[in-house]
Amino acid sequence: MPRVCFFTGSRTTSGHRITRRGKAKYLGGVGIKTTSVTKRKFKPNLQRVKAVVDGKPVRILASTRAIRSGLVVKPIRRKFAYTRKLVAGA
Numbered sequence: 001m002p003r004v005c006f007f008t009g010s011r012t013t014s015g016h017r018i019t020r021r022g023k024a025k026y027l028g029g030v031g032i033k034t035t036s037v038t039k040r041k042f043k044p045n046l047q048r049v050k051a052v053v054d055g056k057p058v059r060i061l062a063s064t065r066a067i068r069s070g071l072v073v074k075p076i077r078r079k080f081a082y083t084r085k086l087v088a089g090a
Helices: 064-068 084-089
Strands: 013-021 033-042 046-053 056-063
Touching: 046 064, 056 064
Parallel strands: none
Antiparallel strands: 013 033, 046 056
């Protein structure tokens, strides 16, 4: 299963981790030098949730940003056999 959000499409991206050394010029040093640049990954915070997709409850991967912003519609937990209207009408 790919690490991709179903709603926002956010996925793993790459970047750099930059290591620096030295004292800044405004503090009296000769300046900060870059000593190494290594690759790193930024991974989205994905959660497995049940959501209603095309009217059916499906288990999907959704980012926490999509869950908090209301893009994920969760299914109702229970279907009760009788409601008050049906019982009162009988």
